[in-house]
Amino acid sequence: MSGAxxxxxRFALRGGAWVAVYLVFxxxxxxxxLIGPLPPSRDFWTEFSVAIGYSGLAMMGLQFGLxxxxxxxxxxxxxxxxxxxxxxxxxxxxxLVVAHPVILFAxxxxxxxxxxxxxxxxxxxxxxxxxxxxxxxxAMALWRGRWKIRYEAxxxxxxxxxxxxxxxxxxxxxxxxxxxxxxxxxxLWIGLTLFWIGLLLYVRIVKPLFxxxxxxxxxxxxxxxxxxxxxxxxxxxxxxFRFKPGQFGWLTLWGSPFQITGHxxxxxxxxAATDGRVEMTIRNLGDFTSRIARVPPGQRVFxxxxxxxxxxxxxxxxxxxxxxxxxxxxxxxSIVRTFADNADKxxxxxxxxxxxxxxxxxxxxxxxxxxxxxxxxxxxxxxxHDGWTGERGFIDAEIFRRHxxxxxxxxxxxxxGPDVMMDAxxxxxxxxxxxxxxxxxxxxxxx
Amino acid sequence: xxxxxxxxxxxxxxxxxIGMSLLFxxxxxxA
Numbered sequence: 001m002s003g004a005x006x007x008x009x010r011f012a013l014r015g016g017a018w019v020a021v022y023l024v025f026x027x028x029x030x031x032x033x034l035i036g037p038l039p040p041s042r043d044f045w046t047e048f049s050v051a052i053g054y055s056g057l058a059m060m061g062l063q064f065g066l067x068x069x070x071x072x073x074x075x076x077x078x079x080x081x082x083x084x085x086x087x088x089x090x091x092x093x094x095x096l097v098v099a100h101p102v103i104l105f106a107x108x109x110x111x112x113x114x115x116x117x118x119x120x121x122x123x124x125x126x127x128x129x130x131x132x133x134x135x136x137x138x139a140m141a142l143w144r145g146r147w148k149i150r151y152e153a154x155x156x157x158x159x160x161x162x163x164x165x166x167x168x169x170x171x172x173x174x175x176x177x178x179x180x181x182x183x184x185x186x187x188l189w190i191g192l193t194l195f196w197i198g199l200l201l202y203v204r205i206v207k208p209l210f211x212x213x214x215x216x217x218x219x220x221x222x223x224x225x226x227x228x229x230x231x232x233x234x235x236x237x238x239x240x241f242r243f244k245p246g247q248f249g250w251l252t253l254w255g256s257p258f259q260i261t262g263h264x265x266x267x268x269x270x271x272a273a274t275d276g277r278v279e280m281t282i283r284n285l286g287d288f289t290s291r292i293a294r295v296p297p298g299q300r301v302f303x304x305x306x307x308x309x310x311x312x313x314x315x316x317x318x319x320x321x322x323x324x325x326x327x328x329x330x331x332x333x334s335i336v337r338t339f340a341d342n343a344d345k346x347x348x349x350x351x352x353x354x355x356x357x358x359x360x361x362x363x364x365x366x367x368x369x370x371x372x373x374x375x376x377x378x379x380x381x382x383x384x385h386d387g388w389t390g391e392r393g394f395i396d397a398e399i400f401r402r403h404x405x406x407x408x409x410x411x412x413x414x415x416x417g418p419d420v421m422m423d424a425x426x427x428x429x430x431x432x433x434x435x436x437x438x439x440x441x442x443x444x445x446x447x
Numbered sequence: 448x449x450x451x452x453x454x455x456x457x458x459x460x461x462x463x464x465i466g467m468s469l470l471f472x473x474x475x476x477x478a
Contacts, residue, residue: 034471096464
């Protein structure tokens with residue numbers, strides 16, 4: 001088997017193993033209900049609707065696990081893929097939870113009366129509360145942009161609705177209790193649900209407590225081309241952490257780490273630094289990022305990291321191809337700066353899309369690095385000035401063919417930029433027969 | 448593309464969860 005095929009197989013097997021673990025968490029508690037004495041069975045559709053209700057609640061609980069920032073969960077995939085999965089699975093969980101009463105109403109029309117929350121028993125009111133919270137949660141997640149809800153407000157509401165949906169779902173389940181007569185079954189379901197909620201508390205309370213004891217100080221605020229600012233931060237009273245080039249951290253600039261919303265940014269500095277100092281380069285996108293320029297040197301900040309799978313494989317590729325759009329250059333800068341510090345002479349091609357020549361962040365430093373490394377930089381300008389003889393437009397398969405030597409599947413690719421660019425480049429790589437295991441992509445718009 | 452792969456895994460998960468729920472119901476009715 002060739003190296004590429006073996007890598008592809010490992011990638012698929014790892015994916016399959018994770019699905020198996022996930023399914024065990026969803027289905028084992030469901031089938032545990034069949035152990036021991038059982039209530040009298042009802043018709044097929046009622047039993048099916050009950051089964052999908054239980055599965056839906058288990059999946060809702062597991063959502064807390066996906067976003068609990070456990071490195072062993074997210075590392076094989078990358079945080080952006082995990083968040084994508086989180087969103088997709090929520091759609092499935094909602095479909096199951098909504099189908100549960102719909103099927104029941106269809107086969108037992110007398111149950112429709114339970115929709116009247118004034119007369120319904122508490123166990124039905126909890127079901128309604130859980131379902132409505134879940135629908136509101138998904139609608140807000142899907143249309144946050146369209147409804148112009150501020151990210152910070154949305155995030156707080158998202159957590160509140162998720163907690164309400166899961167807690168009310170559990171109250172409904174225990175209240176109805178057809179399958180939860182046995183105390184151990186009740187304990188299993190309550191315990192599992194509390195465990196999932198506990199993961200949220202871990203991220204929001206326990207982890208911030210650790211971060212509080214490991215603050216950072218902003219040591220320098222540097223303006224960069226392309227309306228971007230670099231924040232250099234040094235650990236304050238501790239050794240900091242080491243990261244791999246391409247990884248990112250959650251930054252809390254104002255307030256305490258208990259604040260609900262952190263912001264993920266790639267490290268742009270060299271990973272070879274041994275003093276714990278890290279840099280993040282942040283473009284002004286008009287939201288929270290517009291306030292970065294006002295951060296005074298000396299300010300205390302909190303950094304949770306490192307995270308992300310946007311790092312080079314141990315197996316050697318013949319060439320690293322870095323494809324950056326706009327501020328997607330930041331993880332690439334970390335990679336080339338680390339190469340420079342380690343005197344790493346592996347060949348690197350950087351395909352870098354910017355709006356104009358003047359807005360090319362790190363332009364001068366990249367020019368200097370091309371002399372020190374086996375680095376070739378190809379700038380692709382959207383709005384080139386008169387006389388520009390380089391590439392123009394957007395990075396596509398034609399640009400790959402002009403600037404990369406075949407065989408394309410022998411290189412390792414890193415892609416970071418806006419969603420539309422990422423989609424186009426992933427399609428182009430597919431067209432060049434580059435297997436998925438050969439490239440890393442990270443979307444900076446994942447939260 | 449990893450997202451496409453993740454989408455396929457999600458679809459497989461959906462099929463399995465619904466399939467197992469059907470099995471659960473069949474077992475209950477048959478028992």
